[in-house]
Every structure is written in structure tokens, then in C-alpha cells.
Amino acid sequence: MLPRSADPAAGELKFRDPPTARALTGALARLLAQIGRAPVAVMHVCGSHEQAIAKFGLRAVFPRGLDVIMGPGCPVCVTDCPEVDEAVVLAGQGVRIATYGDMLRVPGTAKSLADAQAEGARVHVVYSVAQAAELARTTAEEVVFFATGFETTAVATAAVILRDPPGNFSVLSAHKYIPPVMEIVAEMPGTRVEGFLAAGHAATITGWGIFERFVDRHRIPVVVAGFEPLDILAGLVKLLEVIHDGRPRVENMYPRCVTRDGNRRAQEQLWKVFRPMGGRWRGIAHVPNGNLRLRDEWAHVDARRRFRIDVSGLWDEAPPSLAQHCICGDIMAGIASPTDCALYGKECIPDAPVGACMVSSEGTCKIWHQYGGHPDLRSVG
Amino acid sequence: MRTRGPLVDERVSMKHGAGGRAMRALIRQVFAEGFAQAPVDGIGLDAMDDGAALRLGDQWLVVTTDSHVVHPIFFPGGDIGRLAVAGTVNDLAMMGATEVLALTCAVILEEGFSRADLERVQKSIRDTCQEAGATIVTGDTKVMGKGELDGIVLNTTGIALTGRVVPDSGLLPGDRIIVTGTVGDHGFAILALRRGLELEGDLRSDVAPLNDLVRRALAAADGALSAMKDPTRGGLASALSEMAQKSGVGLILEEGKVPVRPVVRAAGELLGIDPLHVANEGKAVLGVRPEAAERVLAALRAHPQGREAEIVGTCIAEHAGSVILDTGVGRRLLSEPEGELLPRIC
Numbered sequence: 001m002l003p004r005s006a007d008p009a010a011g012e013l014k015f016r017d018p019p020t021a022r023a024l025t026g027a028l029a030r031l032l033a034q035i036g037r038a039p040v041a042v043m044h045v046c047g048s049h050e051q052a053i054a055k056f057g058l059r060a061v062f063p064r065g066l067d068v069i070m071g072p073g074c075p076v077c078v079t080d081c082p083e084v085d086e087a088v089v090l091a092g093q094g095v096r097i098a099t100y101g102d103m104l105r106v107p108g109t110a111k112s113l114a115d116a117q118a119e120g121a122r123v124h125v126v127y128s129v130a131q132a133a134e135l136a137r138t139t140a141e142e143v144v145f146f147a148t149g150f151e152t153t154a155v156a157t158a159a160v161i162l163r164d165p166p167g168n169f170s171v172l173s174a175h176k177y178i179p180p181v182m183e184i185v186a187e188m189p190g191t192r193v194e195g196f197l198a199a200g201h202a203a204t205i206t207g208w209g210i211f212e213r214f215v216d217r218h219r220i221p222v223v224v225a226g227f228e229p230l231d232i233l234a235g236l237v238k239l240l241e242v243i244h245d246g247r248p249r250v251e252n253m254y255p256r257c258v259t260r261d262g263n264r265r266a267q268e269q270l271w272k273v274f275r276p277m278g279g280r281w282r283g284i285a286h287v288p289n290g291n292l293r294l295r296d297e298w299a300h301v302d303a304r305r306r307f308r309i310d311v312s313g314l315w316d317e318a319p320p321s322l323a324q325h326c327i328c329g330d331i332m333a334g335i336a337s338p339t340d341c342a343l344y345g346k347e348c349i350p351d352a353p354v355g356a357c358m359v360s361s362e363g364t365c366k367i368w369h370q371y372g373g374h375p376d377l378r379s380v381g
Numbered sequence: 382m383r384t385r386g387p388l389v390d391e392r393v394s395m396k397h398g399a400g401g402r403a404m405r406a407l408i409r410q411v412f413a414e415g416f417a418q419a420p421v422d423g424i425g426l427d428a429m430d431d432g433a434a435l436r437l438g439d440q441w442l443v444v445t446t447d448s449h450v451v452h453p454i455f456f457p458g459g460d461i462g463r464l465a466v467a468g469t470v471n472d473l474a475m476m477g478a479t480e481v482l483a484l485t486c487a488v489i490l491e492e493g494f495s496r497a498d499l500e501r502v503q504k505s506i507r508d509t510c511q512e513a514g515a516t517i518v519t520g521d522t523k524v525m526g527k528g529e530l531d532g533i534v535l536n537t538t539g540i541a542l543t544g545r546v547v548p549d550s551g552l553l554p555g556d557r558i559i560v561t562g563t564v565g566d567h568g569f570a571i572l573a574l575r576r577g578l579e580l581e582g583d584l585r586s587d588v589a590p591l592n593d594l595v596r597r598a599l600a601a602a603d604g605a606l607s608a609m610k611d612p613t614r615g616g617l618a619s620a621l622s623e624m625a626q627k628s629g630v631g632l633i634l635e636e637g638k639v640p641v642r643p644v645v646r647a648a649g650e651l652l653g654i655d656p657l658h659v660a661n662e663g664k665a666v667l668g669v670r671p672e673a674a675e676r677v678l679a680a681l682r683a684h685p686q687g688r689e690a691e692i693v694g695t696c697i698a699e700h701a702g703s704v705i706l707d708t709g710v711g712r713r714l715l716s717e718p719e720g721e722l723l724p725r726i727c
Contacts, residue, residue, distance in 0.1 A: 016709065016710055056711045056713075231708070361653075371716065372713050378695070380633070
């Protein structure tokens, strides 16, 4: 058979190297013993981190006593009901809605965009905001891009808005901004989180310097990490080192992509188009400065100002009774696991999701379900 | 009245044809229940194996049937005709029956189907039969109106005799798992064609009759082959899950050992689809007693269809019914694909 070295995919494998992984998990166990108490809980705030942790089965090699919790890192999941309602109402008014595929089945107060589509509304799945703008160019009808995602995705939305999109194109922004929600988690009464693993791709744009103020204020360390298994393991080793030495600071473990200042041009574009605003994150809380909304000078492409969107009509319909048992909120806040939910894997599965966490490929429940749940495999074989 | 669980669907959806849990549940709930009362001497519908095995004196008559709805009907590496013959011959072979007695072939055509295409399919059926040492002894032809069917549907039935049946369910703790070559080739070839993906390298279906390869493996194993299955729809993940569940053993699969063509790996990363979840049409998974594993592996590798065979896993007593994937850097349970990855793949 083909020798492994002749495999063109082998280049990427340097970040998946088993001996290095074993050395790093050994270091995790030693550091945890040095810290001398358990459990030590750390949080990441990114669906891609959870994807990699689950896909590569890293929880089976984390030492017992190290809890790696996924926080509110799924932008689809934290999109609040009233935001979905706005898109559903617009779709019902005959406006064409373009959005990412994951958003279709996210439940609103009474229905999802998929339900609206089944009732005849026109909802288009797009892979990028640019594709939504292209769609607008092919029609005279109004096209609204229902924009979700964190600052990484918001940058792309900003770039399209700045590039003079067609006159029938507008944006319904449900974009969210991660740094403020880390403050919320840090300030939650009784929070167990002793350190954050920050998402490398978001930090590519914001720069790691953005976390310095957070560390100063909360005395909780932040380590920026990439998404390959060794990136995550090395990030966790660094995080335990910093927790152990008791000098909270920001460490950058993704230097091949992330700098202190980040991508200045992208930041300029982001803040030229958006302003941070307080708003609810589904299941979490009101997050001061957690929502990204269009600035006044972009009113002409802001769907909220271009259309009258009255969502109150949806509130007469009661939410489905199953949804009342859904604990997505606690899962996103990092205080519960999918396996704590009575619906997980039973009434709530990817084919028939009850909560947003089972809809999105970045949702904790969907990821756990996709990669076999989390039985303890540490002692097998 | 039959009690219905919360997940019984009132209507058939595409996931019921995907070869995974939903399909098995549908068969169990709708079909297998009705026939369980009439037990057969041997392996019947309730075993939900690759085919049935009926006792005939000191021999076993193995019977299997298969319908083919692949779209498009011609694809790199094969076509619907080759798929039909290979699929049926392989289902027989997976039961240990490598000497095909006869095949049947029923064809349902859509009004307006091209005669030239039909002849091309027929030639492919003939060539593949020759390759497998099989022949078609009877058939049936129906035509449906335009739009009542998409082009062509083939159904093939096969029968074969064998002295010893190899079931899905014979795995024991300690058994080694062998896969006879690269996985994901068929599914990604169809996927790339349908999505118009252009990738460097050659994405070709592996569709082929495997009875000669299996004949060699059976001879080398000399009774030490404990289970066998072809990883078609649902891929290696579904085949292994089913074998582990039916055998009541756990299974550790070493991801790094599973042969995957670089172009398939690249397509998988690009599309976010795990090659372990993707259909094969010319591969087999074998469970072998540990002492015979190297011997069987050598016999497979000596055959042109088995050159890339690898020992990829081991059965364990714990975690019965589960497949544990060792990723090299960690471990997790390998789940079967959820819903329909790609309809009309075979």
C-alpha cells in the first residue's frame, strides 16, 4: 500500500502527531497534580474547538479532574428567539431571506425559517454573504441576508456592505461579539471557570491584545489556541501552567496565525459598519455590548429600518411543549452538559432537533451526538 | 396492537434508504415482524444479514436480492449494470457463498429510455457476470410512463451453495478486523460527479465482484473467519457497528490504519464528510481469529483486489455493540451516519 509519507495530506499531520499528543497529555496530568486540586475547569468559547475535541476524542485522554467546558461558542445557538422571529416575519411578508444552512431549523418563538419555508416563504441557503448579494443581483425583489456569527463572520458581512451591494439587498444582523460574553461568564455567581481557551480564528482578526483588559479585570488567564489536536492540547498545557503559577495573563499559542494587534484593516471595516449594542443571547443573559448592529450611516442596508417588522403576532402561539424541557441555555452557559438533558439523544436528535444546540454543527449537543457522545473511554483496551 | 416508540415515522423518508439505523428500524418494524412467525431452518429475515441461508442436505443455499437506483447510471469506474451484478455477487460472498449458481435480473424502464444506454448497461452486466463466473438465468422487463420513474431501476437476485455460512454476528473478543482495501471510493466518486467537484487525482468507484478475493480469504482462514460484511451504504462505520451489535462485542478501530486514498481524504476534508461514513462497492470487512489474521492478510494482499488490505481493529469484551475509534491522539465512539448522506448511491 501507499507509504504514509507519500500521502499529500501528511503535511497537516504534524499537528496530529500521536507521540507529541501523548507527551502533551502527560504534561496535563503532571500540571494537574502540581495544582493539587480537582476538578480544574476551563472553558472554550468556540464550536470549532468542540468539534476538534470531539472528533479526535481528546476527552478520553484528558486527565481525570480536568473539565474542559464548551461555553457560548455557537453563534447559531445563541441567536435569540426574537431574532429568528424577525426573519420569520420578514419571510412571511414575501421578502426573500438568504441565510446560512444551520439557521433554517433554529426554533423561533412559534416557528423556524424551515417552517416558514414549508408554508411557502422563500428562504435561500447561502455559503457566504457575498453569495446573498449575488442573489440580489439576479432579481428585482428584496433580498435580506439574515446575518449570524461572531466577529469573524461579521467582518465578511461588513466587507460586502462596504462594497456597494445592490439596492434591493439588506442585512438583518444577529451578529454577536465574543469578548463581552466572556465577562458575563466570569461574573456568573459560583462560576467554576479558572481559565479561557480563546478561538484562534477570531483572534486572527481582533489580535490577542484584546483579552488583556479582561485578564486585568477578572484575574482569569486566557490562552489563544488553534484547532488541530496538538494546538488544543498545547493550549491547555499552557493554560494549566498559568493557572499553576498564579500570574494570570494572555498567552498566544497560535503564533503562526495570531498577532498582538490582529488584522487592523478587518477591524476598521468591522467597526466602520457595526457598533456593539447590548442584547439578549439565547439562554445566557442580556450581554452588554454583545450584539453587533449596523451603524446609522448604513440605515439603507439595515433590514430593521427598511422594513416594518412586527413580531408580536408570533407571541400568541405557545412554544412547543417539548421545548420547555430543553436546557440549551444551561449548556451554552457551560453549567450543564448535553447528557444532563432528558431530551438529548431521545426526543432531541439531529433529525428532529428540539433546541438550537442540536441544530447547528457548532452546537454542543449536535457535536456530541455526531461523535458518539461522551462515555468514559479512558480505561479501554 | 403494536406499541410504537416515540421515533416511529408515519411516512417513509430518504433516511430510511440510507443503510443505517433508520433503515434497519423500518425493516424490523414493518417487514421482519411479519415473517418472524414462519421460522426458516437457517438464517432468515430476522437476522437481517446480507442474505438468507437455507439448509439443503449438508449444504446451505444462500439467497439474496438487491435493487439498484444509482444516479447517474454511468459513473467513473462503473455503471448501474456492474453495480447490480457486483452487489448481488458480493452479498452472496459475504455469507461465505463464493460459487454463484445463478442470478436473475429484472429491469424497470422509463418510457423514452435510450436503447443505446440500455445496450451499454446490458454489456456491462454481461462483462461483470463473466468476471464473477456468474450467469443470468431469468429476468423480467417492465416499462413505466414518462416521469413515473427516473430512467432505469434494476433488481437482481442471486443464489449460491456453500458448505459453511459466515454470518455478520460471529465476532469474538480478540478477533482482528481486516478491511480489504481503501474506503470511501464509490461514494466520493458519485458525490464528486453530482456536485461537479473537480479534484486533482482520480475519484473512481471501486465497484467490483469480490467472490474470488473472498474465496482466497476463506481458503487461507481455514475456518478462522468469524464474520464478514461489505461496507456499502453507511460505509465502514455502519458495517462495523452492525457487526459489533449483532456479535455482542466491542470493537476498537485504529483510524490511522484504515486505508484511504489521498484524493478521497482531500474530498472528505473539503466536504466535511468522513470517509468512514461513505459507501464502498468493492470492499469487504472480515473478522478473523487472532492466530489466523496475518495468514488471511497475506492471502488477501496476494490478490489484485486485496493489495491494500490492512488489519484495522480488534474486538474486545467491554463496550459490547460499540465501535471505539482510536484517532491516534484520542478516542471516541464512532457513530453511524445520521440521515441520508447521499441518496441513490447504489
